[in-house]
Amino acid sequence: MSIVVTGATGHLGQLIVTSLLKRGVPATEIVALGRNPDRLAELSGRGVTVRQADYDDPGSLRAAFAGAEKLMFVSGSEVGRRVTQHRNVVTAARQGGVGLVVYTSIAKADTSSLVLATEHRLTEQEIIASGLPYTFLRNSWYLENYLPQLPAYLEHGVVGAAGDGRISAATRADFADAAAEVLTGDGHTNQVYELGGDAFTLAELAAEVAKQSGHEVTYTDLPVATYVEVLVGAGLPEEYAKVLADGDRGAAAGDLHVESDDLAKLIGRPPVTLAEAIRAAL
Known part of the structure; x- marks a missing residue:
């Protein structure tokens, strides 16, 4: 068996490889891909095969997928370019006769109003076709979207545009364990899993930070356009700020609230909670 993992230089991809190794998959049966193989030296040192691959280079993808039984397709990070990049991946996988493509999509990809969901929806359609x-x-969402902001929360409070929308965030490690289960288990072919942890609002996030830190932390809800201005004022590029603010708008609309317990079922335990993650981060 050969499992090829794309994006292995990224946080999620690397965690998926680590989870596969913990599950007893021989390192010789795992292929880790990245644009810069030098960044995969640690995995190479553990016996994992390392190959160069670039979503913009179909030839590199065909070579990297050689002999792959299963492909862990971690979605690209370049918003606006992913439709073409992902099509290259799907074409190379089809040409290489890959037996299973496991794709990291977004919650409710087929119905979500999020700007980020469009490319995921089109990629899912491409894979099915x-x-x-x-x-x-x-x-x-990842809980790690919020944890690095703890110092800012303690100083300025939590600011956003999500209203009372509930967000079913989980840790990257839990999402990675779910992916490893699908790659090594049975009965997952042509299945769609809606994955998320225990849901919370941004007001509840602020309250949990306040509770555990002993500081006063409140949530300030802003109109989406105002939130974009705040993010730009904090130094973020405008287009990136708009994507982040749209994430909050989508959260307010329920796009990030996952009601299924698919994640817990796949990993065989309750996902890490917001409170646990904040406690560890603090």
Whole structure:
């Protein structure tokens, strides 16, 4: 068996490889891909095969997928370019006869109003049209989207535009464990999993930070346009700020609230909670 993991230089991809190794998959049966193989030296040192691959280079993808039984397709990070990049991946997988494509999508990809969901929705359609066996892992937000902001929360409070929308965030490690289960278990072919942890509002996030830190922390809800201005004022590029603010708008609309317990079922335990994650980060 050969499991090829794309984006292995990124946080999620690297965690997926680590989870596979913890599950007893021999390192010789795992292929880790990245644009810069030098960044995969640690995995190479553990016996994992390392190959160069670039979503913009179809030739590199065909070579990297050689002999792959299963492809862990971690979605690209370049918003606005992913439709073409992902099509290159799907084409190379089809040409290489990959037996299963496991794709990291977004929560409710088929109905979500999020700007980020469009490229995921089109990629899912591309994979289905290719005829390749697939599993879609529709991940909600990462808890790590919030944890690095704890110092700012303690100083300025939590600011956003999510209203009272509930967000089913989970840790990258939990999402990675779910992916590893799908790659090594049975019965996942042509399945769609809606993955998320215990849901919370941004007001509840602020309250939990306040409770555990002993500081006063409140949530300030802003109109989306105002929130974009705040993010730009904090130094973020405008286009990136708009994407982040749209995430909050989508959260307010319920796009990031996952009601299924697919994540817990796949990893065989309750996902890490917001309170646990904040406690560890503090």
